Amino acid sequence: MIPPDPELSPRRAARAEAERLATAALPVQSASPAEVSPAEVAAAGGPTRRERRAGASAPSGIRSLVATRGLPLAARRRRASVLAAAVVVAVAGAVAIGAAATAGGRDDGEAAPGEATTTVVQGPPAVPAEGLPVPQLAAIAATATPCDDPAFTAALASGDDAAVIAAAGGGSAFRAAVASGIAPCVSLSDPNREWVVVNKQRPLDPVDYRAGDLVMPENVRALEQSALRARAAGALTEMVRAASDAGAGEIAYLSAFRSYSTQQSTYAGRVSVGGVEEADRESARAGYSEHQTGLAVDIVPCRGSCATLDDVAGSPQGAWVRDHAWEFGFITRYAEGRESVSGYEPEAWHLRYIGPELARAYHEGGYTTLEEFFGLPAAPTY
Numbered sequence: 001m002i003p004p005d006p007e008l009s010p011r012r013a014a015r016a017e018a019e020r021l022a023t024a025a026l027p028v029q030s031a032s033p034a035e036v037s038p039a040e041v042a043a044a045g046g047p048t049r050r051e052r053r054a055g056a057s058a059p060s061g062i063r064s065l066v067a068t069r070g071l072p073l074a075a076r077r078r079r080a081s082v083l084a085a086a087v088v089v090a091v092a093g094a095v096a097i098g099a100a101a102t103a104g105g106r107d108d109g110e111a112a113p114g115e116a117t118t119t120v121v122q123g124p125p126a127v128p129a130e131g132l133p134v135p136q137l138a139a140i141a142a143t144a145t146p147c148d149d150p151a152f153t154a155a156l157a158s159g160d161d162a163a164v165i166a167a168a169g170g171g172s173a174f175r176a177a178v179a180s181g182i183a184p185c186v187s188l189s190d191p192n193r194e195w196v197v198v199n200k201q202r203p204l205d206p207v208d209y210r211a212g213d214l215v216m217p218e219n220v221r222a223l224e225q226s227a228l229r230a231r232a233a234g235a236l237t238e239m240v241r242a243a244s245d246a247g248a249g250e251i252a253y254l255s256a257f258r259s260y261s262t263q264q265s266t267y268a269g270r271v272s273v274g275g276v277e278e279a280d281r282e283s284a285r286a287g288y289s290e291h292q293t294g295l296a297v298d299i300v301p302c303r304g305s306c307a308t309l310d311d312v313a314g315s316p317q318g319a320w321v322r323d324h325a326w327e328f329g330f331i332t333r334y335a336e337g338r339e340s341v342s343g344y345e346p347e348a349w350h351l352r353y354i355g356p357e358l359a360r361a362y363h364e365g366g367y368t369t370l371e372e373f374f375g376l377p378a379a380p381t382y
């Protein structure tokens with residue numbers, strides 16, 4: 001059981017509770033690894049036997065003995081002495097139960113495989129897991145869709161992605177709602193949204209999409225005349241300045257937005273060098289590239305002159321970006337060892353902007369692919 005966060009407003013707390021219930025009460029969805037973040041998995045786990053034991057009340061006989069009002073004095077005295085004896089018995093019993101529990105020796109109260117359970121529990125039986133009011137909880141979660149919230153749908157209609165996330169109760173609540181399927185009004189295919197997911201199974205729609213608010217980032221060395229969507233460009237400027245202030249060195253970039261036709265020639269160039277199979281592991285086909293969203297950027301480290309994409313991983317800039325890019329709304333989209341999900345070999349240089357709130361949820365949830373973050377199927381191939 002996660003204690004309520006005292007910092008939360010009642011409205012946010014209600015959303016957080018609904019989110020928690022949605023995870024707990026929808027067995028099919030919570031069985032999917034995408035629904036529960038790695039960090040959440042670590043924190044999860046139902047009540048242990050010890051916790052259930054703690055819920056068992058004292059012998060009910062004591063409570064009836066305490067009610068002595070209205071009895072004649074002699075009867076009350078008699079009852080008082082019986083009560084004292086009962087308390088002694090109850091305390092002794094509790095000590096015995098405690099000793100038995102301690103003798104069990106396992107703090108989680110669960111028997112190891114093949115180990116017999118020796119704990120004797122007295123008093124009312126613990127509520128079995130199957131006895132919990134699951135349908136009731138599911139009903140509460142079902143009504144918690146942000147799509148029924150006028151503030152949320154208004155933010156969605158306004159096109160302000162940050163306002164949408166805020167209306168959902170933050171990045172983590174937004175993610176949970178989308179991944180659990182209770183927010184059908186949110187499209188992960190809308191290329192104008194910072195949460196769009198493009199991969200080998202999810203082409204741009206339309207396939208030749210071109211963002212409308214492309215700008216060059218200020219105060220960042222651009223090795224190509226390549227723009228970004230305005231919010232991502234502003235975030236890159238801030239991130240590059242912060243890296244420099246932290247002593248990590250200069251970060252420049254090569255490629256950001258690439259149009260459908262540019263991507264056609266980029267991909268064709270890779271194919272001509274190494275063949276289709278190799279090209280597909282490193283470069284997207286036209287219409288399938290994150291660069292076409294205007295939300296992706298390939299950075300390079302510089303010290304006077306600039307190094308290559310392959311130098312990012314081993315550079316101080318690369319190390320700083322791994323730890324801090326999320327603070328500015330960027331994630332390392334193609335992480336080490338996740339090719340079977342993302343479809344690409346690790347690219348320490350390829351940053352994807354998803355906005356600071358979602359990037360925080362991604363970072364804090366321990367995610368390494370956007371597919372898992374949003375509960376989407378793996379996209380290893382076309």
Ligand SMILES: [Zn+2]
Nearest residue numbers: 296297298350
């Ligand atoms: Zn890239």
